[in-house]
Amino acid sequence: MRDVTIIGAGMGSRWGKYSGSLIEMMAEASLSAIDDAGTDEIDAVFVANMGAGRINNQTALGSALIDYLNLFPAVGASIENGPASGATAARIGYMAIASGVHDVVMITGGEKMRVAPGPVVTDFVATMAHPEAEYIHGITFPSLGALLARLYFEKYGVTSEDLARIAIKNHQNGLKNPHAHIRQKITMEGILTSREAKLNNPMIADPLHLYDMCPVSDGSASIIMCSMNKVQEFEKTPIIKFAGTGQGMDTMAVHEREDPTFLKAVKIASDQAFKMAGLTREDIDFAEIHDAFEILELAELESAGFYERGKAHLSVREGETELTGKFPVNTSGGLKARGHPVGATGVAQLCELVWQLRGEAGERQIPNDPKHGYAVNFGGFGNNVVSTILSRVKG
Amino acid sequence: MSIHTPIAYKCLNCGKLHYPKHGRCLQCKHREFEEVPVSSEGTLITFTQLKAPPSGIESRSLFLGVIDLGDVRYTGQIEVESIDSLHSGMKLVATWKQVRTIDNRPIYGFVWGPP
Numbered sequence: 001m002r003d004v005t006i007i008g009a010g011m012g013s014r015w016g017k018y019s020g021s022l023i024e025m026m027a028e029a030s031l032s033a034i035d036d037a038g039t040d041e042i043d044a045v046f047v048a049n050m051g052a053g054r055i056n057n058q059t060a061l062g063s064a065l066i067d068y069l070n071l072f073p074a075v076g077a078s079i080e081n082g083p084a085s086g087a088t089a090a091r092i093g094y095m096a097i098a099s100g101v102h103d104v105v106m107i108t109g110g111e112k113m114r115v116a117p118g119p120v121v122t123d124f125v126a127t128m129a130h131p132e133a134e135y136i137h138g139i140t141f142p143s144l145g146a147l148l149a150r151l152y153f154e155k156y157g158v159t160s161e162d163l164a165r166i167a168i169k170n171h172q173n174g175l176k177n178p179h180a181h182i183r184q185k186i187t188m189e190g191i192l193t194s195r196e197a198k199l200n201n202p203m204i205a206d207p208l209h210l211y212d213m214c215p216v217s218d219g220s221a222s223i224i225m226c227s228m229n230k231v232q233e234f235e236k237t238p239i240i241k242f243a244g245t246g247q248g249m250d251t252m253a254v255h256e257r258e259d260p261t262f263l264k265a266v267k268i269a270s271d272q273a274f275k276m277a278g279l280t281r282e283d284i285d286f287a288e289i290h291d292a293f294e295i296l297e298l299a300e301l302e303s304a305g306f307y308e309r310g311k312a313h314l315s316v317r318e319g320e321t322e323l324t325g326k327f328p329v330n331t332s333g334g335l336k337a338r339g340h341p342v343g344a345t346g347v348a349q350l351c352e353l354v355w356q357l358r359g360e361a362g363e364r365q366i367p368n369d370p371k372h373g374y375a376v377n378f379g380g381f382g383n384n385v386v387s388t389i390l391s392r393v394k395g
Numbered sequence: 396m397s398i399h400t401p402i403a404y405k406c407l408n409c410g411k412l413h414y415p416k417h418g419r420c421l422q423c424k425h426r427e428f429e430e431v432p433v434s435s436e437g438t439l440i441t442f443t444q445l446k447a448p449p450s451g452i453e454s455r456s457l458f459l460g461v462i463d464l465g466d467v468r469y470t471g472q473i474e475v476e477s478i479d480s481l482h483s484g485m486k487l488v489a490t491w492k493q494v495r496t497i498d499n500r501p502i503y504g505f506v507w508g509p510p
Contacts, residue, residue, distance in 0.1 A: 123449035133415035146443035206444040255461045255468035
């Protein structure tokens with residue numbers, strides 16, 4: 001197997017509401033990554049997207065993006081794996097290069113979700129749930145987040161204040177990210193403890209408030225992956241190695257899991273990624289965690305092995321996961337502030353890892369020359385999860 | 396088997412009960428199952444009041460929960476007036492009702508309520 005690197009990273013214009021077409025939006029991110037890599041000699045394009053066939057009336061996005069950007073003779077395909085589509089496409093890109101089939105692969109994730117009314121988008125996302133055991137009953141992803149949060153509250157003593165603390169941190173980081181959808185400072189008083197908080201931050205799915213969950217976003221992100229033996233041609237430093245990848249599965253219906261508060265697929269995916277990278281949790285300098293709901297930031301950190309079960313909120317209370325803390329989490333603002341255009345999220349997490357490892361993250365750059373970054377991209381409600389580790393290996 | 400009784404899918408090899416249906420047993424990978432009735436009374440494990448229901452749900456808010464029937468668990472709607480009426484560990488019983496519409500078609504399932 002050949003080693004694989006990332007030589008380009010780019011995101012489209014600021015996430016949120018995009019006025020052009022889905023392909024135009026994905027082209028912006030792709031061109032940004034191509035310019036960053038300094039090459040358009042791409043062998044294959046994998047496009048990560050969940051729902052364009054349903055909400056944008058467009059399919060075969062790999063073909064469409066190659067055509068629009070004249071990337072011929074590159075070959076392409078669309079990869080759909082729910083909200084984990086982005087990291088899944090990168091994992092497939094890794095396999096294509098490591099196996100020797102391709103040398104240079106572009107991964108572009110994009111989703112244009114703000115074309116439909118809220119209940120329609122909510123229903124579209126809910127189609128990932130089990131069709132008979134969950135979906136038909138009106139289960140939505142916010143409701144699954146709420147069911148998990150209540151278990152966490154009762155089992156581990158996590159509180160609404162703990163979730164708000166994570167949201168405040170991620171908004172604070174998002175303020176420093178020019179790509180972030182939500183660039184708004186929030187305070188504990190404004191969203192939880194003042195009289196106005198009930199208006200500012202209504203209950204959406206008890207015990208989860210509006211600010212305990214990510215927004216619905218348009219957005220795109222792209223990376224260019226290259227074999228290690230070819231990367232010398234591009235004179236890119238530092239070299240960012242695709243050091244580890246793992247994928248784990250769990251039952252589709254959440255109620256079938258023996259302990260729904262433990263995300264087995266996150267553990268499996270993470271263990272694989274760490275084994276492949278030859279690293280331990282202590283080696284990781286920072287992490288991008290799939291916080292579609294702030295309760296997931298805690299549950300994923302624990303299931304990935306960074307904290308003991310039921311203990312992550314205690315470290316959050318100590319400020320450990322803040323930008324200046326011992327273990328910064330979601331330096332990009334996470335899904336909470338950067339936004340969550342589902343197919344783009346996993347790719348954007350890898351962009352953030354690349355920028356932090358290169359020292360190019362601007363105002364949100366973490367100190368002390370980080371060497372290893374971890375990302376988890378959470379598909380379904382935790383039934384299909386991809387973990388990735390990137391490492392700075394030279395320069 | 397009446398559709399108005401909660402059921403489980405029993406593996407004909409190892410006896411493991413499943414809900415929902417699988418093509419192969421989650422324990423032994425056997426492919427044959429029989430439908431067996433399970434209790435229509437269970438214990439509430441976790442719950443929420445969803446104030447942003449998806450399209451196809453008429454009401455402005457919805458109570459949802461996970462109910463442990465002993466052998467298997469079900470996820471479904473709960474009929475109560477207020478979230479204050481709900482607490483983990485309470486008993487709920489199943490009734491067969493329309494739960495929503497999909498593409499304007501009525502969809503039926505079990506709705507849970509206090510005995």
